[in-house]
Each structure stands twice: as structure tokens, then as C-alpha cells.
Amino acid sequence: MSDSSENPTQEWTKLVENMNDAVAESMEQNMKASSAFMESWSDAMEESMPEQGEMAEAMEGYNDAYEVWLDAAEQMFERTSDAAEGEDVAMSEFRDIWLQSANEAFKQVMSTSAYAAANGQLVSAMMDLQEQTDEISEDTLEQLGMPTGSDIEEVGERLVELERRQHRVEKKLDRVIEALE
Structure with a gap:
């Protein structure tokens, strides 16, 4: 001790x-x-x-x-x-x-x-990579016979246009019915 x-x-x-x-x-x-x-x-x-x-x-x-x-x-x-x-x-x-x-x-x-410039270049490179990935996905789905994102967008646009036409036809029919009554 x-x-x-x-x-x-x-x-x-x-x-x-x-x-x-x-x-x-x-x-x-x-x-x-x-x-x-x-x-x-x-x-x-x-x-x-x-x-x-x-x-x-x-x-x-x-x-x-x-x-x-x-x-x-x-x-x-x-x-x-x-x-x-x-x-x-x-x-x-x-x-x-x-x-x-x-x-x-x-x-x-x-x-x-x-x-900021380096960060901007990084974001740009990431966006390019995303675009390439999207293109590969579209090509793969197309080759498999499945609908792609572009196909679905086209169908959506066509549906919207059909709805517009339907509303115009309905309005014309309403005016014709009013005129007949």
C-alpha cells in the first residue's frame, strides 16, 4: 500500500x-x-x-x-x-x-x-443516368410486349380527349332537347 x-x-x-x-x-x-x-x-x-x-x-x-x-x-x-x-x-x-x-x-x-458548380454537374449526371435507365426500362417492357410508360400516357391523353368530346356532344344534345321542348 x-x-x-x-x-x-x-x-x-x-x-x-x-x-x-x-x-x-x-x-x-x-x-x-x-x-x-x-x-x-x-x-x-x-x-x-x-x-x-x-x-x-x-x-x-x-x-x-x-x-x-x-x-x-x-x-x-x-x-x-x-x-x-x-x-x-x-x-x-x-x-x-x-x-x-x-x-x-x-x-x-x-x-x-x-x-455549387460541382453539385450542379453531379445533379446533371444523375438526371442523365435516370434518363438512360428510363429508356432501358421502356425498351425492355416493349420487347416483353408489356405497356410502357409512354403507352400509358398516350392512353391517358386519348381518354381525356374522349371525355372532352363527350362533354361537347352532351352540351349539343342538351341544346337540341331544349329547342324541341
């Missing part, structure tokens, strides 16, 4: 080590998240190289996002220091710092015209 004078020192050392480990781990996770974000952003930008003005704006958005991440790391360090000095710091504060920072960083990048 150890004496009581060593025990608080050992506990303090262990607490500081644990906090240092937690800070190091959260910094590592931050760097991984930032790296993954930049990698996916870079991949999106590679597929659609923006114009020079858009590229400058995109880089500015990235720099702003990076500043947000740095501010978050600084806040984490400050709150960790506060905890080491004995202040009661809830673990949820650390989570909230990262969540708020992630939201702000993504907002910085997503508000650029380069991101």
Missing part, C-alpha cells in the same frame, strides 16, 4: 496523462476528418475543374474552413487546460465544439460557387 502523499500526485499524473491522451486522440480524429473532407472535396473538384475565379473562391472557402478547424483545436486546448486546472468541464462541451466546427467548416466550403 502506498502512502497518502504519493497517491494524490499519482492520481494527478494519471489524470493529466489521460487528458493528454484524449486531446491527442481528438486532434488526430480532427486531422483525419479534415483530411477526409479535403480528399472528397478535392475529388469533386478534379472531376470538374472550375474556372480560375471559382478556384480562387473555392480555395478561400477551404482556407476559411481550415481556420474554423484551427479555432476548434484552440478551444479544445483551452477547455482541456481548464479541466487540468480543476474546472469542471463536461465531455459534451468537447463534442459540441467539434460538431459546431464541422458544421461551420462545411458551410464555408459549400457556399462557394465551385461547390
Whole structure:
């Protein structure tokens, strides 16, 4: 059994080590998240190289996002220091710092015209894919002798036209009957 004078020192050392480990781990996770974000952003930008003005704006958005991440790391360090000095710091504060920072960083990048252009190209590609899929479905149904979407639309249009004609004939008949009475 150890004496009581060593025990608080050992506990303090262990607490500081644990906090240092937690800070190091959260910094590592931050760097991984930032790296993954930049990698996916870079991949999106590679597929659609923006114009020079858009590229400058995109880089500015990235720099702003990076500043947000740095501010978050600084806040984490400050709150960790506060905890080491004995202040009661809830673990949820650390989570909230990262969540708020992630939201702000993504907002910085997503508000650029380069991101909008890349997103527009993605939507366009998805619409092209949907159109191709629809054409393949139509061809397959046609080859199987089943009605296609186009066939059903044509039948619907014909029914609407028949209803219009029927109403016109009914009105004429009503006028003829009124005239005869």
C-alpha cells in the first residue's frame, strides 16, 4: 500500500496523462476528418475543374474552413487546460465544439460557387443516368410486349380527349332537347 502523499500526485499524473491522451486522440480524429473532407472535396473538384475565379473562391472557402478547424483545436486546448486546472468541464462541451466546427467548416466550403458548380454537374449526371435507365426500362417492357410508360400516357391523353368530346356532344344534345321542348 502506498502512502497518502504519493497517491494524490499519482492520481494527478494519471489524470493529466489521460487528458493528454484524449486531446491527442481528438486532434488526430480532427486531422483525419479534415483530411477526409479535403480528399472528397478535392475529388469533386478534379472531376470538374472550375474556372480560375471559382478556384480562387473555392480555395478561400477551404482556407476559411481550415481556420474554423484551427479555432476548434484552440478551444479544445483551452477547455482541456481548464479541466487540468480543476474546472469542471463536461465531455459534451468537447463534442459540441467539434460538431459546431464541422458544421461551420462545411458551410464555408459549400457556399462557394465551385461547390455549387460541382453539385450542379453531379445533379446533371444523375438526371442523365435516370434518363438512360428510363429508356432501358421502356425498351425492355416493349420487347416483353408489356405497356410502357409512354403507352400509358398516350392512353391517358386519348381518354381525356374522349371525355372532352363527350362533354361537347352532351352540351349539343342538351341544346337540341331544349329547342324541341
